[in-house]
Amino acid sequence: MTLSRRKFISLIGGGTVLAAGAASAAFLTTRTPHDARAPWSQAGTYEDPRKFALSYAILAPNAHNRQPWLVDLRTSDQVTVWRDTERDLPQTDPFHRQLVISLGCFLEQMRIAGAERDMDVTFDYFPQGEDGPAAIAHFAPGGTKDPLFAAMPDRRSCKEPFTEQTLSDSDVATLQDYAIIRTSDTDVADLKSLTWDAWLAETNYHPTMKESVDLMRFGKAEINANPDGIDLGGPFLESLMLAGVVSREAQLDPKSRGFQEGVRIYEEMLHATPAYAALTSMGNTRADQLDAGRAWVRLNLKTTQMGLALHPVSQALQEYEQMAPHYLTAHELLAKPGETVQMLGRVGYGPTIPKTPRWPLETRII
Numbered sequence: 001m002t003l004s005r006r007k008f009i010s011l012i013g014g015g016t017v018l019a020a021g022a023a024s025a026a027f028l029t030t031r032t033p034h035d036a037r038a039p040w041s042q043a044g045t046y047e048d049p050r051k052f053a054l055s056y057a058i059l060a061p062n063a064h065n066r067q068p069w070l071v072d073l074r075t076s077d078q079v080t081v082w083r084d085t086e087r088d089l090p091q092t093d094p095f096h097r098q099l100v101i102s103l104g105c106f107l108e109q110m111r112i113a114g115a116e117r118d119m120d121v122t123f124d125y126f127p128q129g130e131d132g133p134a135a136i137a138h139f140a141p142g143g144t145k146d147p148l149f150a151a152m153p154d155r156r157s158c159k160e161p162f163t164e165q166t167l168s169d170s171d172v173a174t175l176q177d178y179a180i181i182r183t184s185d186t187d188v189a190d191l192k193s194l195t196w197d198a199w200l201a202e203t204n205y206h207p208t209m210k211e212s213v214d215l216m217r218f219g220k221a222e223i224n225a226n227p228d229g230i231d232l233g234g235p236f237l238e239s240l241m242l243a244g245v246v247s248r249e250a251q252l253d254p255k256s257r258g259f260q261e262g263v264r265i266y267e268e269m270l271h272a273t274p275a276y277a278a279l280t281s282m283g284n285t286r287a288d289q290l291d292a293g294r295a296w297v298r299l300n301l302k303t304t305q306m307g308l309a310l311h312p313v314s315q316a317l318q319e320y321e322q323m324a325p326h327y328l329t330a331h332e333l334l335a336k337p338g339e340t341v342q343m344l345g346r347v348g349y350g351p352t353i354p355k356t357p358r359w360p361l362e363t364r365i366i
């Protein structure tokens with residue numbers, strides 16, 4: 001079978017894989033994992049202000065779509081947020097830095113949504129230290145509505161090639177309030193090389209690649225049964241699964257056509273990038289990581305409102321031995337001495353893409 005590059009969308013790196021193949025409308029309808037996307041339409045349908053806020057919090061961006069959050073609502077006017085340690089990523093995130101950033105994204109969406117219900121949501125971070133809850137959220141009457149709320153249903157991590165359109169000076173000026181923005185030819189070229197080299201390092205190292213492949217959900221039934229991880233769905237990919245081209249085994253075999261086509265598609269996508277956004281912090285405490293997550297989702301909501309696409313590319317920021325040279329380069333390019341680069345992402349103009357799966361809120365309540 002010949003694979004079309006335009007149709008075969010990357011299988012590696014997290015998030016939705018979008019199938020754009022030709023298929024009958026009826027088949028397309030039957031292949032959509034509606035159940036896995038239901039939490040997006042359930043957001044905002046809760047009376048309790050905490051559940052209202054949480055129904056948006058669970059839509060936050062998060063590493064590998066692990067959704068590493070659990071909440072306890074047993075104390076009134078309070079949400080105790082735990083990191084679900086069963087959702088760890090020991091290979092690509094050995095110190096849980098990205099998972100804590102993900103919890104920061106969750107907290108900020110909770111805060112913004114709480115304000116919509118006239119609630120002032122404030123946080124105590126890790127009040128009992130590293131082994132206790134990641135945060136206690138206090139809900140009190142008040143709060144100021146945040147215009148970023150309106151962007152939540154449309155926010156995505158856009159894992160697609162971007163057009164050649166560059167960011168305007170005024171767009172850059174706006175985004176600089178949210179992140180470090182890099183647009184010069186030299187910076188963009190350096191960051192393209194970095195993200196591509198780092199992606200190859202992760203993909204060609206079996207333990208990290210296997211961690212991703214183990215999180216892949218192949219087709220609608222698997223996606224609905226486990227609405228997290230890396231969802232490979234849609235009629236085109238499902239037909240490739242039936243043909244045996246796309247499978248768990250093929251994704252782990254660098255010699256397979258499916259693997260090699262994924263590499264080519266990722267190369268094209270990572271290079272189709274007109275600008276980058278990054279977040280750094282002077283320390284690298286758990287509080288710094290939560291704050292980085294809160295800042296990242298604000299950037300993502302802002303880019304959504306501006307019609308821009310944002311795509312985290314985290315490989316070079318990961319803390320394992322095989323990544324060390326790229327980690328060093330990332331810090332040379334983006335950080336001042338002593339700083340940690342917490343997030344790096346591609347920014348530009350991208351296509352509209354589907355929502356990613358989520359576990360329903362009810363399954364995340366302890």
Ligand SMILES: Cc1cc2nc3c(=O)[nH]c(=O)nc-3n(C[C@H](O)[C@H](O)[C@H](O)COP(=O)(O)O)c2cc1C
Nearest residue numbers: 013014015061062063065098156157312313314356
């Ligand atoms: C800390 C963090 C790291 C991420 N790293 C990557 C990455 O390296 N590559 C990627 O494609 N997506 C990355 N993402 C995006 C997630 O895959 C995405 O948020 C998740 O699949 C849910 O999709 P959504 O953001 O479109 O709702 C990252 C997100 C976060 C919060």
